[in-house]
Amino acid sequence: MERIEEGVRVARPTVVTIGNFDGVHLGHRHLIARAQAMAEGMGRDLVVVTFDPPPRTVLEPEATGYVITAIDIKLELLADLGVRWVKVLQFTPEFSRIPAKRFLEEELGEKLQVQGIVVGQDFSFGHRGRGTPALLRAWGASRRVAVEVVEAVADEDGTAISSSRVRAAVRRGDLAAVEELLGRPLQVCGHVVSGAGRGRQIGVPTANVPIDRYQVMPPYGIYAGEARVGHKRKDPAVASWGVRPTFGDLTQPLLEVHLIDTDVHLRGELLTFQFGSWLREERNFSEVDELVRQMQEDIVQAKARY
Numbered sequence: 001m002e003r004i005e006e007g008v009r010v011a012r013p014t015v016v017t018i019g020n021f022d023g024v025h026l027g028h029r030h031l032i033a034r035a036q037a038m039a040e041g042m043g044r045d046l047v048v049v050t051f052d053p054p055p056r057t058v059l060e061p062e063a064t065g066y067v068i069t070a071i072d073i074k075l076e077l078l079a080d081l082g083v084r085w086v087k088v089l090q091f092t093p094e095f096s097r098i099p100a101k102r103f104l105e106e107e108l109g110e111k112l113q114v115q116g117i118v119v120g121q122d123f124s125f126g127h128r129g130r131g132t133p134a135l136l137r138a139w140g141a142s143r144r145v146a147v148e149v150v151e152a153v154a155d156e157d158g159t160a161i162s163s164s165r166v167r168a169a170v171r172r173g174d175l176a177a178v179e180e181l182l183g184r185p186l187q188v189c190g191h192v193v194s195g196a197g198r199g200r201q202i203g204v205p206t207a208n209v210p211i212d213r214y215q216v217m218p219p220y221g222i223y224a225g226e227a228r229v230g231h232k233r234k235d236p237a238v239a240s241w242g243v244r245p246t247f248g249d250l251t252q253p254l255l256e257v258h259l260i261d262t263d264v265h266l267r268g269e270l271l272t273f274q275f276g277s278w279l280r281e282e283r284n285f286s287e288v289d290e291l292v293r294q295m296q297e298d299i300v301q302a303k304a305r306y
Contacts, residue, residue: 100126224302
């Protein structure tokens with residue numbers, strides 16, 4: 001997949017779909033499939049336009065725990081869907097104040113030479129979200145740009161699949177529901193930092209992964225899953241998400257990942273953890289030996305599931 005840099009004017013007309021695409025859930029996949037169909041029918045390249053940082057981090061900087069997919073994961077997922085071109089717009093306070101019509105004229109009309117646009121029915125854009133699908137249709141009609149507004153995809157119960165539903169399922173720890181809505185397990189990522197080295201001292205080395213405060217996470221606990229370093233293959237893993245109560249030395253929650261049967265130094269590497277299943281709650285052990293025995297049991301359980 002190739003990124004179109006900001007300020008670049010593409011060489012030929014395009015079809016565009018725009019959105020935050022947080023989660024790249026089943027509804028987003030349907031929307032992108034509709035955009036791919038339009039692009040193929042028109043003989044044009046499809047460009048997926050998204051934002052970084054997520055708009056809410058700029059518009060509501062005090063809010064925490066709501067981003068489903070970090071930009072690195074989002075781009076990987078889009079590539080997996082066959083998206084060849086992506087444009088990541090830097091969302092800043094100044095960008096948020098751009099009027100909707102100016103955004104259409106400059107970003108879509110001039111820079112992307114848009115001839116077709118596909119968006120979801122709840123899509124809004126421009127200053128104060130005043131850009132609506134109705135405005136988009138009117139703008140498209142005046143410039144002979146095809147516009148398709150796609151209705152939300154519903155599950156078997158008839159409830160629309162949405163990022164807010166995914167977030168709610170993550171927060172309550174319903175990983176099965178998260179996987180159904182996303183069409184894949186929940187993934188989080190971060191760069192490994194140095195720790196106290198206790199894990200290696202007790203025979204269970206872990207990679208310490210600080211999680212961005214905007215990332216939505218399940219409840220504290222121990223989870224079986226898979227870990228991937230960079231773009232390498234996935235390895236079975238056990239992760240502890242919480243505040244490490246046995247040692248009581250954390251001021252912020254931390255993801256500690258043990259790669260089963262793999263002992264490598266990962267400091268500075270980008271590590272992605274894929275949540276598989278909940279093993280147990282986080283506990284305060286009175287003795288370190290008791291903690292080690294429980295960690296070994298956690299590893300046995302995780303191996304049995306992967």
